[in-house]
Amino acid sequence: MAATIKDVAKKAGVSIATVSLVIHNNPRISPETRKRVLQAIKDLDYHPTHSARGLVSQKSGNIGFIVTEDHFSRSEPFYTQIFLGTEFQAREYEYYILLTTIPSKYTEKDDLPRFILERNVDGIILAGKIPPVLINRLSRYKLPLVFVDYFPPEGNFPVVMIDNIDGALKATEHLIECGRTHIAFIGGDIEHPSIQERFVGYKMALEKHGLPFDPNLTVTNEPYPSREYGYQAAKKLFSQQTPIDAVFTCNDAMAIGTLQYLKEQGIKVPEDVSLIGFDDVEADLSLDPPLTTIRVPKIEMGMQAVRLMIECLNSEQVFVKKLLVPAELVIRKSTCKKQQ
Amino acid sequence: MAATIKDVAKKAGVSIATVSLVIHNNPRISPETRKRVLQAIKDLDYHPTHSARGLVSQKSGNIGFIVTEDHFSRSEPFYTQIFLGTEFQAREYEYYILLTTIPSKYTEKDDLPRFILERNVDGIILAGKIPPVLINRLSRYKLPLVFVDYFPPEGNFPVVMIDNIDGALKATEHLIECGRTHIAFIGGDIEHPSIQERFVGYKMALEKHGLPFDPNLTVTNEPYPSREYGYQAAKKLFSQQTPIDAVFTCNDAMAIGTLQYLKEQGIKVPEDVSLIGFDDVEADLSLDPPLTTIRVPKIEMGMQAVRLMIECLNSEQVFVKKLLVPAELVIRKSTCKKQQ
DNA sequence: AATATTCAGTTAAACGTTTAAACTAACAGA
DNA sequence: TCTGTTAGTTTAAACGTTTAACTGAATATT
Numbered sequence: 153m154a155a156t157i158k159d160v161a162k163k164a165g166v167s168i169a170t171v172s173l174v175i176h177n178n179p180r181i182s183p184e185t186r187k188r189v190l191q192a193i194k195d196l197d198y199h200p201t202h203s204a205r206g207l208v209s210q211k212s213g214n215i216g217f218i219v220t221e222d223h224f225s226r227s228e229p230f231y232t233q234i235f236l237g238t239e240f241q242a243r244e245y246e247y248y249i250l251l252t253t254i255p256s257k258y259t260e261k262d263d264l265p266r267f268i269l270e271r272n273v274d275g276i277i278l279a280g281k282i283p284p285v286l287i288n289r290l291s292r293y294k295l296p297l298v299f300v301d302y303f304p305p306e307g308n309f310p311v312v313m314i315d316n317i318d319g320a321l322k323a324t325e326h327l328i329e330c331g332r333t334h335i336a337f338i339g340g341d342i343e344h345p346s347i348q349e350r351f352v353g354y355k356m357a358l359e360k361h362g363l364p365f366d367p368n369l370t371v372t373n374e375p376y377p378s379r380e381y382g383y384q385a386a387k388k389l390f391s392q393q394t395p396i397d398a399v400f401t402c403n404d405a406m407a408i409g410t411l412q413y414l415k416e417q418g419i420k421v422p423e424d425v426s427l428i429g430f431d432d433v434e435a436d437l438s439l440d441p442p443l444t445t446i447r448v449p450k451i452e453m454g455m456q457a458v459r460l461m462i463e464c465l466n467s468e469q470v471f472v473k474k475l476l477v478p479a480e481l482v483i484r485k486s487t488c489k490k491q492q
Numbered sequence: 493m494a495a496t497i498k499d500v501a502k503k504a505g506v507s508i509a510t511v512s513l514v515i516h517n518n519p520r521i522s523p524e525t526r527k528r529v530l531q532a533i534k535d536l537d538y539h540p541t542h543s544a545r546g547l548v549s550q551k552s553g554n555i556g557f558i559v560t561e562d563h564f565s566r567s568e569p570f571y572t573q574i575f576l577g578t579e580f581q582a583r584e585y586e587y588y589i590l591l592t593t594i595p596s597k598y599t600e601k602d603d604l605p606r607f608i609l610e611r612n613v614d615g616i617i618l619a620g621k622i623p624p625v626l627i628n629r630l631s632r633y634k635l636p637l638v639f640v641d642y643f644p645p646e647g648n649f650p651v652v653m654i655d656n657i658d659g660a661l662k663a664t665e666h667l668i669e670c671g672r673t674h675i676a677f678i679g680g681d682i683e684h685p686s687i688q689e690r691f692v693g694y695k696m697a698l699e700k701h702g703l704p705f706d707p708n709l710t711v712t713n714e715p716y717p718s719r720e721y722g723y724q725a726a727k728k729l730f731s732q733q734t735p736i737d738a739v740f741t742c743n744d745a746m747a748i749g750t751l752q753y754l755k756e757q758g759i760k761v762p763e764d765v766s767l768i769g770f771d772d773v774e775a776d777l778s779l780d781p782p783l784t785t786i787r788v789p790k791i792e793m794g795m796q797a798v799r800l801m802i803e804c805l806n807s808e809q810v811f812v813k814k815l816l817v818p819a820e821l822v823i824r825k826s827t828c829k830k831q832q
Numbered sequence: 833a834a835t836a837t838t839c840a841g842t843t844a845a846a847c848g849t850t851t852a853a854a855c856t857a858a859c860a861g862a
Numbered sequence: 863t864c865t866g867t868t869a870g871t872t873t874a875a876a877c878g879t880t881t882a883a884c885t886g887a888a889t890a891t892t
Contacts, residue, residue: 154611156878167842172880180840202612203552204878206543207847225576229569236565239591248590248607251579267588269539271494379778435775438719496848507872512850520870544848547877837890843883854873861866 155196164192175200214248215461216265216273221253223280228433230450231279234300237454238277245462247274258283268293274465277457278302296464300457303345310464312456312475316346319446319479320353321360323400323428326444326481328361330426331490332398336369338385338410339402340377347377350402350430368394377402382409390417397425397490404429404436407443411486426487430479441485448479495536504532515540554588555801556613558605561593563620568773570790571619574640577794578617585802587614598623608633614805617797618642636804640797643685650804652796652815656686659786659819660693661700663740663768666784666821668701670766671830672738676709678725678750679742680717687717690742690770708734717742722749730757737765737830744769744776747783751826766827770819781825788819 161168166189173181174189181189192198206212217238223231235251242249250273252265267273268290275296278287287304290297299311327335337354339347351372358365371388374381382401386409389396401407407429414421421427421441429436432447456475464471501508506525513521514529521529532538546552557578563571575591582589590613592605607613608630615636618627627644630637639651667675677694679687691712698705711728714721722741726749729736741747747769754761761767761781769776772787796815804811 158878168879169842169844169881170840173841176880182840185840199609199611201547201878202607202610203543203546204847205880207541207547207849207878208880210847212543225569225573229565229572232569232572233565236593239593243592243606246606248612250588251591252583253576253579266583266586267542270542271539272542272588435778498848508849509851509872509874510870513871516850522870525870541848544877545850547848547879548850550877833892835890835892837888839888840886842885845882846880848877850876852873852875855871857868857870859866859868862864 155198157198157200159196160189160192160198163196164189212267212272212274213246214250214267214273215242215458216267216276217249217251217279218265218276218282218286219251219253219279220256220258220281220283222256224253228431230448231301233450234279234454234457237451237456238458239454240451241455241458245458247458247462249277254283254286256283258286260285260289264289268295275461277461279457296461296470298457298461298464300453308472310460310471310473310475312453312460312477314346314448314453315476315478316349317353317356318476319430319448320350320400320402321357322353322479322481323430323446324354324357325361326483326487327398327400327426327428328357328363330398330487331492332426333363334366334369334394334396335363335398335400336389336396337372337400337402338374338382338389338406339370339372340374340381340385340406342372344377347372347402354400366394368392369396374406377406379405379409379412382406383413384409386410386413390414390419398487399425399427401427401429404431404433404443404445407445407486408435408439411439411443422486422488423491426490428487432482436484439486444484444487445482446479447482449477453477495538497538497540499536500529500532500538503536504529552607552612552614553586554590554607554613555582555798556605556607556616557589557591557619558616558622558626559591559593559619560596560598560621560623562596564593568771570771570788571641573790574619574794574797577791577796578798579794580791581795581798585798587798587802589617594623594626596623598626600625600629604629608635615801617801619797636801636810638797638801638804640793648812650800650811650813650815652793652800652817654686654788654793655816655818656689657693657696658816659770659788660690660740660742661697662693662819662821663770663786664694664697665701666823666827667738667740667766667768668697668703670738670827671832672766673703674706674709674734674736675703675738675740676729676736677712677740677742678714678722678729678746679710679712680714680721680725680746682712684717687712687742694740706734708732709736714746717746719745719749719752722746723753724749726750726753730754730759738827739765739767741767741769744771744773744783744785747785747826748775748779751779751783762826762828763831766830768827772822776824779826784824784827785822786819787822789817793817 157168157171160171174186219231239249250267277298279300281302297309299309371385374385419425429443429445432445436443497508497511500511511529514526559571578589590607617638619640621642637649639649711725714725759765769783769785772785776783
């Protein structure tokens with residue numbers, strides 16, 4: 153049987169309270185006693201039991217992680233990486249992460265995650281789009297909620313978001329630094345908040361560098377940011393007569409479609425048209441040429457979410473911090489300096 | 493504050509023991525009392541607290557999940573899916589999964605996962621290759637261990653494995669049913685147990701259907717089952733004069749490499765040469781033609797692992813069951829009937 | 833010298849359950 | 863009528879911690 157605090161106390165010749173105080177670095181304990189206790193702890197390989205601690209402290213030591221089923225199991229492991237980030241950081245702070253997936257169309261009838269009912273989490277991190285009805289139900293428990301990669305439409309919560317504007321700015325500026333002056337934007341569905349932000353970043357970069365904004369160079373009405381629609385968008389763009397020497401697509405999937413179209417048309421990438429995406433998905437590397445893109449630091453986002461959560465848990469008053477994590481330019485072979 | 497068993501007891505006018513007995517369906521309780529208690533539980537939305545239960549029952553209600561860092565975060569979400577499977581099944585049985593990643597080169601010096609020290613898991617599921625030194629350390633705790641997708645070289649543990657032989661058999665038989673008679677095998681590193689098994693399945697299918705086994709049609713000495721080596725292997729294979737009308741590659745990555753080579757050589761897939769892979773990775777769908785392959789039921793494997801674990805936890809004597817989960821043929825466009 | 837303060841530790845209650853053992857009332861058997 | 867049995871419920875201990883309140887000794891203050 154594993155050692156308990158009683159065994160340690162007996163071995164060190166003190167009361168169990170003393171052992172506990174030593175563990176919590178209480179200054180009331182004399183150096184000698186502390187040393188004896190520490191030695192006993194080591195000898196017996198003692199570690200306080202999770203449940204016992206949890207019971208008396210009324211803290212579970214766990215953080216819940218909620219994500220919809222399809223988000224978590226989709227092929228691009230975006231949320232998996234975020235989850236992994238939370239795991240790393242939680243371990244650091246001696247918390248456990250309890251993951252649960254929920255149906256994408258969560259309704260009032262569906263169960264609440266069990267960890268809430270059993271009071272087995274001290275707070276909850278929610279990743280990606282979460283049905284409002286669930287958010288409502290959760291807010292009734294007075295657990296801190298932290299959102300990652302989703303800005304809840306109602307309520308005021310701590311969130312960790314990608315800095316889309318900054319990322320798009322970096323992408324566009326990179327193209328400008330390559331000497332490109334006719335830079336197109338392919339955006340998929342402009343209703344989507346992240347895409348809107350990326351569009352803003354694009355325009356900011358143009359303005360900052362004194363380039364004109366030409367609506368003819370933008371396609372923002374495709375229904376979905378997929379490869380197929382990337383292809384379609386490129387087709388629209390290049391069927392006009394406007395000259396184009398660079399394209400910024402708002403995600404890598406669309407960039408891949410665009411690339412396919414350009415190749416079919418015999419347009420050389422990166423020489424004739426330089427191409428930059430957004431996301432940094434696995435497929436980028438096996439493209440020809442490998443895609444220059446903006447990397448989203450997924451692991452980092454997860455870590456930040458946990459840090460926000462810890463702050464919430466340690467502070468008395470509710471506090472709401474919104475965090476933008478910067479995306480990073482990854483230069484590969486689909487962009488290059490323009491030959492004059 | 494959330495309701496406790498005391499609140500329920502008071503509301504129903506019984507002792508807390510009665511409430512507990514009702515919850516555990518103890519037959520000693522009279523129907524009327526039971527009904528009253530159940531009503532009170534419902535009214536107060538009472539759920540027993542996890543830590544309190546854990547403390548008194550000396551069970552954590554958690555199952556640990558260990559996987560190496562690189563396995564979990566690699567691009568193809570193989571272990572993520574397995575993990576997800578464990579989550580689904582664990583939820584069913586009212587267990588929580590506690591995931592932790594470990595360094596791939598785990599040494600004696602590295603920490604044990606915290607959930608072991610804190611006695612916060614009742615058993616551990618280990619996915620993928622696990623360093624023997626860790627297995628040794630873990631076996632000293634008397635927690636049940638269940639392995640998924642890895643057959644530990646020492647010791648006798650419950651395991652869940654892919655039925656590689658059956659999968660390879662299915663793949664090869666599919667090619668035979670397509671009327672192919674000169675079927676090549678590309679295997680990567682034959683030292684790897686799964687690859688050996690797939691090789692066995694391949695040979696079994698040939699024998700079963702009275703086709704000769706020709707060593708010239710096999711490449712099994714590539715260092716690593718990657719796209720590049722798939723390309724190389726195909727090159728070796730097709731540089732000989734032996735006719736080939738189908739190829740079974742032991743995984744999809746090598747199939748992709750092989751496909752690239754065949755296209756470059758102007759060999760038509762699936763007409764001239766039909767091609768089948770193994771694994772069913774995401775990329776298969778965006779190939780031209782989309783790859784016929786053998787799907788590994790990852791979610792199912794995770795679920796099975798949990799079921800095995802539950803059996804371990806509920807049975808007194810140690811028991812060791814080995815499970816092979818069948819892989820499934822997924823027909824796409826890279827295979828077709830041979831034109832005579 | 834008497835009293836107050838500080839130091840270093842102990843005592844005991846509490847957290848929310850489970851469960852063996854004890855209890856009580858009703859009933860059956862003699 | 864007394865004893866034994868059974869059914870239904872309660873009592874109380876236990877699980878392994880934390881921590882407020884307490885104690886006794888040593889030291890400081892007057």
